[in-house]
Amino acid sequence: MSDSMGRVVRLPLATRAGPAGDALARTAASIGSSVARLSEEPRGVVDDWGRDPDLARMMVALTHLRWNVTVGGDQQLPKRKGALICINARPLAQSTVLASFAVSDATDRPVRYVGRPDGGPIGALAQRLGALLAEPEEVAGALANGQLVVMSAAAANGGRRVGTVDRSLIGAAVATRTSVYPAAVVSSPMTRDARVEVGAPSRVRATRRGPLAELELADRVRNDITTMLDELGDIATGTTLDWLPFGVSGGN
Amino acid sequence: MSGRRVFVSGVGGELGTLVATMLEAEDWVGELVGIDVDPPRRRLIRTTYHRIHPDDHDHIVSTIVDFDPHVLVHVGVWEPNARATPRQAALLTDMAATSIIGAAAECPALEHIVVRSGIEIYGRGAGALTRPTERATTQPTSEWGRTVAEIEQTATRVAERVGVNVGTLRLAPVIGPHVPSPLGRLLRLPAVPFSALTDPAFAVIEDTDAACAIVAAARVGLDRPVNVVASGAITALQASRRGNRLPVPIAGPPWAAARAASYLLGAPIPDHVLETLQRGRLADNSAMKPLLGLVPQSDTRTVIDRLYRWPTVIRQPARAPAA
Numbered sequence: 129m130s131d132s133m134g135r136v137v138r139l140p141l142a143t144r145a146g147p148a149g150d151a152l153a154r155t156a157a158s159i160g161s162s163v164a165r166l167s168e169e170p171r172g173v174v175d176d177w178g179r180d181p182d183l184a185r186m187m188v189a190l191t192h193l194r195w196n197v198t199v200g201g202d203q204q205l206p207k208r209k210g211a212l213i214c215i216n217a218r219p220l221a222q223s224t225v226l227a228s229f230a231v232s233d234a235t236d237r238p239v240r241y242v243g244r245p246d247g248g249p250i251g252a253l254a255q256r257l258g259a260l261l262a263e264p265e266e267v268a269g270a271l272a273n274g275q276l277v278v279m280s281a282a283a284a285n286g287g288r289r290v291g292t293v294d295r296s297l298i299g300a301a302v303a304t305r306t307s308v309y310p311a312a313v314v315s316s317p318m319t320r321d322a323r324v325e326v327g328a329p330s331r332v333r334a335t336r337r338g339p340l341a342e343l344e345l346a347d348r349v350r351n352d353i354t355t356m357l358d359e360l361g362d363i364a365t366g367t368t369l370d371w372l373p374f375g376v377s378g379g380n
Numbered sequence: 381m382s383g384r385r386v387f388v389s390g391v392g393g394e395l396g397t398l399v400a401t402m403l404e405a406e407d408w409v410g411e412l413v414g415i416d417v418d419p420p421r422r423r424l425i426r427t428t429y430h431r432i433h434p435d436d437h438d439h440i441v442s443t444i445v446d447f448d449p450h451v452l453v454h455v456g457v458w459e460p461n462a463r464a465t466p467r468q469a470a471l472l473t474d475m476a477a478t479s480i481i482g483a484a485a486e487c488p489a490l491e492h493i494v495v496r497s498g499i500e501i502y503g504r505g506a507g508a509l510t511r512p513t514e515r516a517t518t519q520p521t522s523e524w525g526r527t528v529a530e531i532e533q534t535a536t537r538v539a540e541r542v543g544v545n546v547g548t549l550r551l552a553p554v555i556g557p558h559v560p561s562p563l564g565r566l567l568r569l570p571a572v573p574f575s576a577l578t579d580p581a582f583a584v585i586e587d588t589d590a591a592c593a594i595v596a597a598a599r600v601g602l603d604r605p606v607n608v609v610a611s612g613a614i615t616a617l618q619a620s621r622r623g624n625r626l627p628v629p630i631a632g633p634p635w636a637a638a639r640a641a642s643y644l645l646g647a648p649i650p651d652h653v654l655e656t657l658q659r660g661r662l663a664d665n666s667a668m669k670p671l672l673g674l675v676p677q678s679d680t681r682t683v684i685d686r687l688y689r690w691p692t693v694i695r696q697p698a699r700a701p702a703a
Binding site: 175 | 509579
């Protein structure tokens with residue numbers, strides 16, 4: 129064996145089991161690989177997905193100036209494997225960004241979020257912060273690679289309403305056999321307090337072989353987030369606005 | 381499976397020579413024959429080398445058919461602006477692919493074809509995935525991407541007709557001390573242009589890791605595409621900073637001037653490198669471990685750091701005038 133060959137680590141080969149075997153082999157490979165830690169990320173380079181750790185750290189620090197985010201339930205997230213975290217969202221509130229920063233801080237792992245424009249300076253900036261395209265293949269690739277990914281339900285106005293959950297993105301988790309975690313995000317525009325509560329992974333009773341799997345799981349995730357929002361209640365602003373019955377403070 | 385006859389096209393290039401060197405050390409390899417228009421870059425012990433131009437179709441066919449290989453390793457491709465102009469590169473690559481893969485199809489002993497391709501095959505058009513896996517749709521958006529897509533199609537069609545396996549290695553831009561790489565040349569310029577608006581991430585692969593992957597594919601009988609990409613990524617701005625180069629922000633029409641200036645400085649920017657600088661180029665490499673049984677030794681950051689550590693060319697004047 130030549131010197132150069134000796135520099136390569138040889139590992140057991142996977143059996144050839146077609147595309148399904150490929151996905152499982154990828155997942156197994158990602159689990160076996162080391163998990164990226166925020167505290168160990170090298171400086172001056174971007175990671176495999178184009179996320180810039182230096183820029184992300186700076187943006188997290190800036191976020192702390194505005195928000196004081198408390199994260200609960202993060203211990204339920206897998207320590208090494210990938211997971212899809214689905215949150216509720218309000219129009220124009222960049223909840224996925226906020227939640228991904230908060231969960232990233234809590235778990236000491238880089239967290240991706242779904243929903244960046246493709247191209248242009250905004251898309252490039254979002255990619256530097258860990259954003260992915262809202263494409264099932266893109267999300268499936270990240271999940272199979274052992275990444276934590278935050279996606280949001282469709283934006284819904286007021287109260288504790290949760291919009292529909294994109295079942296094609298949930299399908300990416302189903303295809304890669306990754307758990308989907310519901311998470312409730314509550315915040316108030318009047319105060320600095322915000323909370324991200326991660327729940328237990330959503331499960332459906334029936335085992336489906338076809339597209340009903342993601343359809344039913346998406347509905348289940350939506351219901352789970354609604355239940356969590358009901359349990360959390362609104363964030364109090366400490367002002368008379370809290371007395372109003374329709375949640376003018378924006379907490380949901 | 382010892383005593384296999386292996387044929388390597390493009391054995392004169394840096395990558396081809398590395399592959400042949402490594403194949404010589406493999407115990408399953410019996411006879412080894414290689415062809416190229418240029419002689420190998422290093423001394424090969426067991427390899428029989430034939431110097432044949434890609435347009436010498438009859439000579440190529442007779443050489444391959446007479447040898448009757450079990451395994452064909454096709455690395456005889458020309459990247460635009462690496463050793464030839466984009467037009468010449470496309471022509472030479474097409475001629476070589478047609479003659480070599482076509483001749484291999486006439487060999488009764490042929491069992492397996494390994495083809496060198498590139499991650500440029502995925503393209504970077506609107507909506508292109510950030511880090512495509514091998515199952516992603518291939519929509520090349522550059523000349524080099526279309527060229528490797530045609531090679532893959534040719535190999536796949538031939539393999540289906542004659543009933544053999546074809547394994548395709550989609551390499552990231554290959555960087556190494558002696559590899560003629562337009563991206564490597566550009567990054568070594570004293571001033572490195574980068575996209576001021578996006579500065580996207582890209583990944584590369586070191587030449588030895590690429591050669592190891594090609595040899596592994598031949599050894600295991602790879603029968604599908606695999607991305608061969610080093611872990612990690614870097615942007616042009618970050619690379620220039622690591623190499624203490626002057627980063628030059630470019631946006632919009634000034635890219636044409638930057639390309640012209642770079643051309644004059646000896647580092648032309650072909651369209652696939654421009655695309656890399658403007659749109660980035662990443663690919664998922666997690667299939668390497670399960671399918672090839674190896675992981676790249678060097679990550680992208682290390683490869684780029686080594687790129688800047690290579691000594692510059694020292695020009696020695698002749699001791700005595702030649703004429």
